[in-house]
Amino acid sequence: MTAKASSDSAREIPEATVARLPVYLRALVTLSDAGTETCSSEELATAAGVNSAKLRKDLSYLGSYGTRGVGYDVDYLRYQIAREIGVTQDWPVVIVGIGNLGHALANYSGFRSRGFRVVALLDADPERHQEVVAGVDVRPFDDLEQIVAEQGVAIGVIATPAVAAQDVANRMVAAGIRSILNFAPVVLAVPDDVDVRKVDLSIELQILAYHEQRKANAS
Amino acid sequence: MTAKASSDSAREIPEATVARLPVYLRALVTLSDAGTETCSSEELATAAGVNSAKLRKDLSYLGSYGTRGVGYDVDYLRYQIAREIGVTQDWPVVIVGIGNLGHALANYSGFRSRGFRVVALLDADPERHQEVVAGVDVRPFDDLEQIVAEQGVAIGVIATPAVAAQDVANRMVAAGIRSILNFAPVVLAVPDDVDVRKVDLSIELQILAYHEQRKANAS
DNA sequence: TAGATTGTTAATCGATTAACAATC
DNA sequence: TAGATTGTTAATCGATTAACAATC
Missing domain, CATH: 3.40.50.720 (NAD(P)-binding Rossmann-like Domain)
Incomplete structure (x- = not known):
């Protein structure tokens, strides 16, 4: 069976990264609930309790969802991580x-x-x-x-x-x-x-x- | 302040090993309760759900508590691990x-x-x-x-x-x-x-x- | 164009594993 | 002595981190 639309999501994600994705997701939900629309890797990393290099490296396994010079769209990144983990479904x-x-x-x-x-x-x-x-x-x-x-x-x-x-x-x-x-x-x-x-x-x-x-x- | 009797226990134990010591301890308690007096690294590793190389490497950080050709004395090793973790006290x-x-x-x-x-x-x-x-x-x-x-x-x-x-x-x-x-x-x-x-x-x-x-x- | 920040590279660090010499 | 099994070495693997080129 071939992959659907997002065929690039077939990449292998390291276990250590998988274990942190839910933490990032929660931080994004909190930011979103607080009305934050955009955040930098530095801000998100602080909220998740990791350093920003690790966060960016982790996110790079999922794809390229940020904008250089700007940061990440909170809701967009939130959706992408939720989809990657599989919690967009019940x-x-x-x-x-x-x-x-x-x-x-x-x-x-x-x-x-x-x-x-x-x-x-x-x-x-x-x-x-x-x-x-x-x-x-x-x-x-x-x-x-x-x-x-x-x-x-x-x-x-x-x-x-x-x-x-x-x-x-x-x-x-x-x-x-x-x-x-x-x-x-x-x-x-x-x-x-x-x-x-x-x-x-x-x-x-x-x-x-x-x-x-x-x-x-x-x- | 200088260390007491067991001055060798000052060695640095890797975090990954520390996290497994309680697993080994529980396996040893189970073996002890079942009346087992001696076990090999292979048996203990199986009981703890790891491979024997990892188990021996982990135990080597604590000291040399086994006997070549024979294995480990269950109660002795149990005590040594409990002491290392710190659960001989309350x-x-x-x-x-x-x-x-x-x-x-x-x-x-x-x-x-x-x-x-x-x-x-x-x-x-x-x-x-x-x-x-x-x-x-x-x-x-x-x-x-x-x-x-x-x-x-x-x-x-x-x-x-x-x-x-x-x-x-x-x-x-x-x-x-x-x-x-x-x-x-x-x-x-x-x-x-x-x-x-x-x-x-x-x-x-x-x-x-x-x-x-x-x-x-x-x- | 200048400033900001991502995504990636490469170096470093720590953990795992197989193999085996030491030794009971 | 022969067989068994530990404790350790060294190779491999995976994770972390700093630095920076790419690019908004």
Whole structure:
């Protein structure tokens, strides 16, 4: 299959750059909301917390969306980055494990406003199937395959205890999900074509502790 | 001030390695709990989801804790890594912003079991000051300075809405906190000697969406 | 034309990896 | 001694950064 209109977007974008695009997008949304129409790489870089050389290098992978001597049109660049990331469309998401964290995720407004739609909340515990969280019914985990098929779910979020996570991942993969955001503190084994990103609260704290300890020893 | 007993631990450990040490530590805890006494770099690497060359290189920054031809003593290596990270001691933590996410964090058992102790939950909203979450009273945000001083808090967690986050960070820094874990979707401005780590759920989802989009286009 | 700022080049830095000598 | 596995070396790869030519 050949590429459509923007055939140049087939270029390979480095992982480190991909990880920063959402940060730039958010900074642009903030600028746009504040009524700013144009910004320089220096201004945008400051808002995003990086240096301007890195920002310009990153943007250069997407194309040439600025004007020399002038800067970037905020709304135009915002659209181009959103398109590159893929958040001009809506992504149906399913969350599995509706404990404390699952509740927080289901209620997180940042998903909806950034191109993600929570279409289902699943939990293995029948006790929870009475609940409605953030306007969505909690349903049995066994409904996974049906929901994924019906709603075209491409992204799954795992917020279960560690012991259940691998099983949930297996079922997600079998159901056709190829992108997983994992909050359970385990290393998931998945096929090569499945993307897993991990958020681990205690690991983040441990990294802070390491540096904190060094500061304490240095003083 | 000169270093104590283990003067060799003054070596510089690369950031990428520091970020993986907690992963190795967790794998070792799992192995230990399963009764495993010895493991090779190959086994530990598999459990941690990295290749063995990287694991050995990482461990080499800490010292020489294995035995050629044999492997690593699980409990010994576990202790050495825990000591290097700094989680052989207890770190008092304060959480600010007790909404959905703050609740989830306060209840997260992984903190306690990994060397962190939530000593206070703070919220600016007086409505919440009645609450007890995970056995800890929710107190006014204005108590921050006092609590930090009394309890020797070194790590602060920000789980407030985006608009409040910078103010909270400023107050934390003024109170003497030098390590911050930020869940609010904003780039915090802090002095150079303050460490900020960021967890942003929607950014993680956006990175997945980018790759998902590419998979969809490739098919 | 003069000033400003992008997009790109090239140098530097840090992280990963394979291979293997050291050594249990 | 023979087999196994670490710890380290050196090559490779990818990311960052400063500098500046291109160009509005």
